[in-house]
Amino acid sequence: MMKENIEEQDAETLLSVKDLVVEYTSDNRIIHAVNNVCFDMKRGETLGLVGETGAGKTTIAKSILRILPDPPAKIRRGEILFNGKDILKMEGSELRSIRGHKISMVFQDPMTSLNPVIRVGSQIADVFMLHRKLNKRDAEREAVKMLELVGIPADRAREFPHQFSGGMKQRVVIAMALACDPELLLADEPTTALDVTIQAQVLNMISSLKEEKNTSMILITHDLGIVAEVCDKIAVVYAGEIIEFGSKEEIFLTPSHPYTIGLFGALPDLDSDVERLDPIDGFPPDPSDLPDGCRFSPRCPHTQEDCKEGGMESVQLHGTHTCRCRHINRVAAKEGSYV
Amino acid sequence: MYKNGMLRNSPSNELIKKESQFRAIMKRLSKNWFAAVGLVIIIIFIILAILGPTFAPYDYMEMDISNKFAPSSSSHLLGTDDLGRDIFSRLLYGARYSLGLGFAGQIFQLTIGTFLGCIAGYYGGKSEELIMRFCDIIQAIPNILLAVIVSAALGTGFMNTVIALGVGHIAGSCRIIRAQFLPLREQEFVEAEKSINCSNFRVIFRHILPNAISPLIVITTMGVGGCIMSAAGLSYLGLGVQPPTPEWGAMLTASREYMRHYPNLILYPGLCIAIVVLALNLLGDGLRDALDPKLKN
Amino acid sequence: MSNLVEVKNLKKHFNTPKGLLHAVDGVSMSIEQATTMGVVGESGCGKSTFGRVIIHLHESTDGQIFFEGKDVTHVTAKELFALRQNMQIIFQDPYSSLDPRMTVEDTLKEPLALSKRFPKKELDKEVKRVMDMVGIAPRLRTSYPHELDGGRRQRVGIGRALALNPKFVVCDEPVSALDVSIQAQVLNLLMDLQKEYGLTYLFVTHDLSVVRHISHKISVMYLGQLVETSPSKELFKKPLHPYTKALLSAIPSTDILKKKELITMKGELTSPINPKPGCRFVARCSYARDECLKPQRLEEIFPSHFVSCCRVKEINLNLAEADGRKNALVDG
Numbered sequence: 001m002m003k004e005n006i007e008e009q010d011a012e013t014l015l016s017v018k019d020l021v022v023e024y025t026s027d028n029r030i031i032h033a034v035n036n037v038c039f040d041m042k043r044g045e046t047l048g049l050v051g052e053t054g055a056g057k058t059t060i061a062k063s064i065l066r067i068l069p070d071p072p073a074k075i076r077r078g079e080i081l082f083n084g085k086d087i088l089k090m091e092g093s094e095l096r097s098i099r100g101h102k103i104s105m106v107f108q109d110p111m112t113s114l115n116p117v118i119r120v121g122s123q124i125a126d127v128f129m130l131h132r133k134l135n136k137r138d139a140e141r142e143a144v145k146m147l148e149l150v151g152i153p154a155d156r157a158r159e160f161p162h163q164f165s166g167g168m169k170q171r172v173v174i175a176m177a178l179a180c181d182p183e184l185l186l187a188d189e190p191t192t193a194l195d196v197t198i199q200a201q202v203l204n205m206i207s208s209l210k211e212e213k214n215t216s217m218i219l220i221t222h223d224l225g226i227v228a229e230v231c232d233k234i235a236v237v238y239a240g241e242i243i244e245f246g247s248k249e250e251i252f253l254t255p256s257h258p259y260t261i262g263l264f265g266a267l268p269d270l271d272s273d274v275e276r277l278d279p280i281d282g283f284p285p286d287p288s289d290l291p292d293g294c295r296f297s298p299r300c301p302h303t304q305e306d307c308k309e310g311g312m313e314s315v316q317l318h319g320t321h322t323c324r325c326r327h328i329n330r331v332a333a334k335e336g337s338y339v
Numbered sequence: 340m341y342k343n344g345m346l347r348n349s350p351s352n353e354l355i356k357k358e359s360q361f362r363a364i365m366k367r368l369s370k371n372w373f374a375a376v377g378l379v380i381i382i383i384f385i386i387l388a389i390l391g392p393t394f395a396p397y398d399y400m401e402m403d404i405s406n407k408f409a410p411s412s413s414s415h416l417l418g419t420d421d422l423g424r425d426i427f428s429r430l431l432y433g434a435r436y437s438l439g440l441g442f443a444g445q446i447f448q449l450t451i452g453t454f455l456g457c458i459a460g461y462y463g464g465k466s467e468e469l470i471m472r473f474c475d476i477i478q479a480i481p482n483i484l485l486a487v488i489v490s491a492a493l494g495t496g497f498m499n500t501v502i503a504l505g506v507g508h509i510a511g512s513c514r515i516i517r518a519q520f521l522p523l524r525e526q527e528f529v530e531a532e533k534s535i536n537c538s539n540f541r542v543i544f545r546h547i548l549p550n551a552i553s554p555l556i557v558i559t560t561m562g563v564g565g566c567i568m569s570a571a572g573l574s575y576l577g578l579g580v581q582p583p584t585p586e587w588g589a590m591l592t593a594s595r596e597y598m599r600h601y602p603n604l605i606l607y608p609g610l611c612i613a614i615v616v617l618a619l620n621l622l623g624d625g626l627r628d629a630l631d632p633k634l635k636n
Numbered sequence: 637m638s639n640l641v642e643v644k645n646l647k648k649h650f651n652t653p654k655g656l657l658h659a660v661d662g663v664s665m666s667i668e669q670a671t672t673m674g675v676v677g678e679s680g681c682g683k684s685t686f687g688r689v690i691i692h693l694h695e696s697t698d699g700q701i702f703f704e705g706k707d708v709t710h711v712t713a714k715e716l717f718a719l720r721q722n723m724q725i726i727f728q729d730p731y732s733s734l735d736p737r738m739t740v741e742d743t744l745k746e747p748l749a750l751s752k753r754f755p756k757k758e759l760d761k762e763v764k765r766v767m768d769m770v771g772i773a774p775r776l777r778t779s780y781p782h783e784l785d786g787g788r789r790q791r792v793g794i795g796r797a798l799a800l801n802p803k804f805v806v807c808d809e810p811v812s813a814l815d816v817s818i819q820a821q822v823l824n825l826l827m828d829l830q831k832e833y834g835l836t837y838l839f840v841t842h843d844l845s846v847v848r849h850i851s852h853k854i855s856v857m858y859l860g861q862l863v864e865t866s867p868s869k870e871l872f873k874k875p876l877h878p879y880t881k882a883l884l885s886a887i888p889s890t891d892i893l894k895k896k897e898l899i900t901m902k903g904e905l906t907s908p909i910n911p912k913p914g915c916r917f918v919a920r921c922s923y924a925r926d927e928c929l930k931p932q933r934l935e936e937i938f939p940s941h942f943v944s945c946c947r948v949k950e951i952n953l954n955l956a957e958a959d960g961r962k963n964a965l966v967d968g
Contacts, residue, residue, distance in 0.1 A: 052815040165904060166679075195678035196842065200886035200898055222816060225888030252892045266820035268849035270872060270887060276827065277849065279820035283785060527733035530693055531796065535747035536720050549737045 014216050015041040015064070015184060020078035022059050022240075025071060029288040033059045033073070035240040036311075041233075043183070046210065046217045048227040048248075050263075051237035054284055057220045060237070061186045064218075065105055066095065082184070101131040104177040108189040110169035114161040120172050121147065121157030127179040146175040150205060167198035171205065178209060185210075185217045191226065203230055224267060228252060233320070236260050239285050239295035245314075246321035256323040258300045261335055294325070302331045367629040374625020380618035388438050391431030399424065399432040399585045408601050417607050420590075421597060426607055433585035433608070438615070439497070440570045440579075440586070441563040444504035449559050451505075452512025453552070457543050459513065460520025460551075467517070474510035482507035483572055490578040500579040504566045512555055519551035553630040561623035564616030571612070587612050639702075640669040640836045641690065641804055646699035648682075648689050655910040659685040661860040662699070664934065667853075669803075672830065672837040674851030674868065676844060676883075680905060682860040683840045687806040690838065691723045692716060703804070721751055724797040728809035730789035734781040740767070740792050741777045747799045762799070770795040771825060787818035791825070798829065806838045811846060823850060844887050848872060853940070856880050859908050859916035862934065866941035876943045876952050878921050915945070923947050 022034035034056045041047050049057040062068045064080055066087060080087040087098065107113050115123060124143035128134045134142065144154045150171040161169055170190060177185055187206070191199040207230060210217055219231055227234055227248070234251045236244040236259065244257040255261050265278035282299040285291055291298050293308040300307070304327060312324040325331065368374050392399075396416075403423035410418050417426040459470040477485065486503045493499035523529065524547060532542050571588020573579030580586045582593060587608040594604035648660040660682045667673040675683045689696045692711070700709045708719060727733035734743055744763045748754055754762055767774060770791045781789055790810060797805055807826065811819040827850060829835060841847050847854055848868055855865040856877065864877040875881045885899040901920040908916075914929035915921075921928070927946050934942045937949075945951070 052817065168904070196844070197678060197882060197886040197901060200888070201900065203888070204898065223888065224890050228890050228892045229888045248892060252890065263816060264890070266817050267890065268820075268823070268845040270845050270848060270889065273869075274849075276824050277820035279824060280817040283787070283818075284815075527727040527729055528735045530688075531725070531727060531733050531793070532735075532746075534691065534693060534720060534725050535796065536717055536750045537746070546735050546738075550735070 012042050013040050014043045014045075014083065016079075016081040017060075017064070018079040018081070020060065020063060020080065021076040022056075022063055022068070022073060023076055024073050026288075031287045032290055033240050033287060034063065035290075037078075037237075037240070037242055039235055039242060039245060041184075041216055041218070043216055044210075044214045045233055046219060046231045048231035048234045049218060049220045049237055050222065050224065050227055050234055052222055052284060054287065055237040056240035056287075057237050058188055059240075061105065061188055061218060061220055064184075064186065065099055065103055066090075067099075067105075097131075100127060100182075101180045102182055103184045103186065104180070104182040105186040106170075106173050106177045106188065106190045108192055110166055110173055110193060113173045114169060116161050119158050119160055120164070124157075124172070124176050124179055127176050131180045142179070146179050147172070149178075149209070150175045151201075165198075167194050167202060170194060170198075170202055174202070174206065174209075178213070178215070181213055181215075183216060185215050186220075187217060188220045189222070190219075192221070192223075199226075206230070224263065236263075239290055240287065241295060241312075241324065242314075243296065243312075243324045244322070246317070247319065250317070250319060250321040254317075254321070256317060256321070256328045256332065257296075257325050258302055258331055259296050261331070262299075262301075302327060302334060304330075364629045368625050371625040371628060373621045374629070377618040377621030377623075377625065380614060381622060384434060384438060384615055384618075387431060388434035391434055392428075395425075395428035395431045397425040397428040399429045400583050401425070401428075408597075408604075410603070418603050420594065420604050421601075426604070429585035429590060430587070430607060430611055433587045433590060434611070436497070436580055436584060436586040437567050437570065437588065437612070438563075440500060440504060441566040441615075443501040444566040444570075445508070445559045445562050446505075447501055448505035448508040448562075449512055449555065452509040453516050453548070453555065455509070456513040456516025457520065457548060460517035461524055461539070461543050461547065470513065471517075474513050477507065477510040480507075483569060486569055486573055487576060487578060490573055495578060495581050497580065500570065500573060503573065503579065504569050508562060508566075511558070515555050515558065516548075516551055519554065520547060523547050523550055554627070556630065557623045557627040560626060561620050564619045567612055567615065638669055638705075639666040640704060641665075641667040641838070642702040643690065644700040644702070646686070646689060646701065647697045648685055648694060649697045652909060657909050658860050658911055659908060660689060661911075663857070663860075663862045664699075665855060665862065665865065667804075667836060667838060669836055670830065670834040671852040672839050672850055674839045674841065674847035674854040675857060676841060676847050676854060677857035678842055678883075678905075680859060680908060681857040682908070683857050684808055686857070687725065687808050687838055687840050691725055691804075691806055692719070693725070721753075721800045722802050723804045723806070724800070724802040725806040725808060726790075726794050726797045726810045729813050730786045730793060731781075731813070733793050734789055736781055739778045739780055740772065740784075743792055744795050744799060747796055751800055753800070766795045766799045769798065769829070785818075786814050787822060790814060790818075790822055794822075794825070794829075798833075798835075801833065802835075804836045804838070806840065808840045809842070810839075812841065812843060819846070826850065844872075844884065856883070859906065859911065861916050861932075862944060863917065864941075864943045864945075865934070866938070870938070870941055874938070874941070876937060876941070876948050877917075877945050878923055878951060879917050923951055 018038050020034055020037045024031040024033055037060060049060065051057050059068065063075055064087065068075070075088060078088065082098065082103065090098070114120070121140060121143045124146055125136070125139035128139035128142050129136065144157050147157055148154055152168060152171060164172065174190070191202050194202060203226065209215070219227070221227060231248055233247055234245070235242045236251070236257065238259050244251065244255070244260050251260065255264060259280070262280040266280055268277060280299055285295055285298070291308070293310060294312050297303040297307040306326065312326070314322045314324045315328060316322055401424060403419065405423065406419055407421055407423040408419065409415055415425050415427065417430070420426055420429070455470050459467040485507045489506050490500060490503035493502060529542060529547065532546055567588065570579055570586060571591055574586060574589035575592035580589055582589055590608040591605060591612070597604050643663060643665045646660055646663045650657040650659055663686060665673065675686065677683045685694065688694050690701055696709060700707060702708065703719065703723065711719060741763055744766050745759055748759055748762050764774070767777070772788065772791050772795065776784065776788065810826070811822050814822060823846065826837070830837060839847060839851055851868045853865065854868050854871045856863050856879065858879050864871070864875070864880050871880065872884065875884050882899040882901050885897060889896060902922065903920050906916065906919045912929065913931055915932050918924045918928045925947065932944045932946060934944045935948070936942050
């Protein structure tokens with residue numbers, strides 16, 4: 001179990017996830033989507049959840065908001081403490097007061113996040129009317145202000161989503177998510193569907209808004225470049241577990257887990273010249289049939305006999321850096337990195 | 340030979356099972372209790388239709404006037420009708436006609452409708468316009484009226500009735516296939532086929548159509564029931580299949596005047612129609628679920 | 637090294653209800669044999685359409701296409717049949733580029749069977765050869781696309797394209813839909829195949845780090861126009877066109893120690909329907925002047941490095957001094 005920042009677990013900690021386990025049932029198989037995930041977030045921090053498709057990052061985010069479809073998903077165990085209170089135990093109006101208000105989410109595809117038959121300004125105004133209990137006129141006025149905040153001129157508030165480009169739609173979605181000054185923003189691959197220049201603008205905008213309002217953010221992505229630009233802390237997710245956690249500097253300068261090292265090696269880099277890329281052997285594991293012991297061991301170039309037995313505990317490295325691997329010293333020696 | 344870690348077998352690779360689509364569909368179908376029951380019922384009726392007349396205790400025309408309106412007995416399982424004919428035997432013979440008309444009518448419209456839909460959906464432009472307007476005309480006339488007109492024009496008899504029953508549904512099938520084609524023809528695999536020198540004909544019938552046809556299978560299955568009912572309507576109007584042919588619908592309508600006193604004349608053929616239509620609908624529903632892989636997850 | 641494919645002033649326009657869409661507008665390019673020409677740009681730049689026009693999946697509106705020196709802009713059905721065995725395409729989406737109702741074997745057999753080059757009994761042997769070539773395990777022969785993951789599906793797509801040993805392959809974003817670790821596997825495969833068989837690629841993508849890795853030369857497109865083309869590494873060291881500069885500055889870098897300046901572009905993407913003459917980047921360029929509204933030409937600034945911008949020299953004065961070679965910037 002990861003116990004980073006235990007000493008600082010006070011009013012500074014906004015979110016604390018403990019031993020989260022989420023399963024999906026499908027066709028009599030159990031899919032272990034999230035396996036004993038623990039992490040903490042401080043107020044104002046940006047945490048990057050990095051991993052490939054199917055690693056479980058979106059499931060973690062949706063669990064925080066409790067918007068997983070049940071069935072087939074089931075949160076088996078765990079605690080998600082938000083400002084000290086367990087979200088998993090909340091019901092009814094208490095839960096509704098959190099969703100969209102204290103915690104909001106931006107999804108990946110701007111094409112499908114907006115209602116195509118309602119004007120853009122009205123969709124944002126709805127958020128204000130629902131959570132801040134404003135009347136229609138005030139809400140619409142606030143909506144226009146939000147649009148201008150994200151760089152969309154006021155006269156476009158009366159237009160429909162199909163009249164906007166992809167980048168503008170995503171900005172509208174972000175405006176909706178930030179409308180109520182949430183304490184925590186969950187962004188699930190918010191820029192994957194956008195062109196790289198638009199992506200840069202949107203990321204810039206998110207960063208400046210975050211700073212202005214001191215919003216905490218969990219950014220889900222598979223793009224390590226975005227993580228490097230925007231995040232303070234990084235959690236690397238593999239097969240539903242956080243296999244490495246640390247600050248941006250710790251992860252980028254001293255990656256310790258073989259999977260993390262492998263990810264960096266597999267990336268074509270703008271700044272270096274390699275003859276061939278170094279892909280990670282094999283394929284991500286089937287979440288309904290996870291390997292015993294370390295989930296990464298079938299693909300790990302440094303795997304040992306004891307990697308296939310028992311649960312992997314996380315090892316504390318320097319500072320906030322932790323890693324779920326028993327042999328990091330051996331790995332570091334072989335890879336030429338240092339711990 | 341290309342060698343690299345890609346060919347190494349990790350445990351998860353073993354889980355990739357080969358399963359033909361057909362078997363997967365049958366498996367999903369069998370899990371659906373209602374659909375399985377529907378399928379079994381249909382199969383039973385088809386067997387009865389094919390083999391029944393061989394085992395029928397009486398010929399369908401065999402009259403026994405002295406014994407008319409007899410109730411169920413050991414010699415007449417379901418009693419006799421107004422002319423002393425054994426109802427049970429007539430039902431067995433009638434299965435051929437009713438099921439035959441239903442299925443044949445649907446196969447007829449399916450073939451033509453699909454072909455037209457393929458042309459309209461794939462080529463677009465003027466041919467699409469022409470075919471769609473043709474469909475508009477057909478659909479502007481109520482089905483039963485169209486059946487009556489065609490039947491009156493062609494005359495009575497099995498094949499003519501099949502055509503009359505099928506004509507109205509052609510437009511529906513055509514539209515469905517065309518609608519399926521519109522997104523499918525934009526898919527990359529269609530471009531890919533063209534890039535490897537696939538002829539248009541092959542692209543339409545070998546590649547796009549198999550992917551387009553599933554909603555139509557469902558609708559056609561359920562349409563058989565409608566055809567059987569329409570056949571009954573035609574018989575009543577003196578068109579379609581004529582007495583003494585023991586088509587269920589004809590039996591139904593011929594017995595209307597005796598409904599009050601001898602309800603079993605209507606009850607049994609009606610029950611047959613109802614059971615077959617219900618079974619077909621259950622099967623159709625189950626097929627739709629089984630054919631849609633997205634519902635699997 | 638001879639040019640396998642040459643394109644002169646290629647245009648492709650589409651008729652839409654709103655007007656004439658200039659998808660590709662006057663693009664000229666030469667691709668040397670056994671090399672990779674990368675084509676980059678963002679949505680709406682026309683790069684995918686460009687690739688498809690070259691292999692005749694779309695009819696070109698104007699301009700010329702040359703293959704092995706011969707003019708193949710307009711070909712008869714018979715010539716196209718032969719041409720298609722030499723010019724192939726790998727598609728982006730592994731989920732929609734395979735017929736869901738065909739097994740791996742069926743998909744790979746089809747181009748072989750349609751070419752009529754092989755007798756029926758040899759087809760199985762050829763299919764096995766192709767599967768080996770792209771690294772698909774033999775036991776997956778009878779699998780359907782929905783049973784395979786993205787990386788394997790993409791290999792099937794590559795196998796289908798390479799089954800007849802074409803000389804030229806258009807790769808339309810072949811790794812964009814794949815996970816990072818699988819991307820690397822597939823990129824390595826493409827590069828190995830190029831080395832082994834001397835393949836020539838037109839590699840279309842929006843991902844600049846991928847294109848840098850695999851291409852020898854790169855062309856940048858914006859709204860149907862070619863704005864810059866240069867040897868691959870030089871483009872990143874010395875981008876000359878304002879759009880290229882903005883594009884490169886926008887890429888998020890994994891080097892956390894490097895400081896970066898984001899070059900922002902004004903406004904939004906303009907429409908490719910009934911565009912105004914001249915440079916299409918004018919609406920967003922901070923260096924735009926009146927002369928930009930006139931039609932631009934591709935000028936060679938450094939050796940093999942062409943730019944289509946009338947103000948390229950003024951914008952890049954600092955580079956003129958830094959680079960010691962004789963170049964057009966200094967000659968003015």
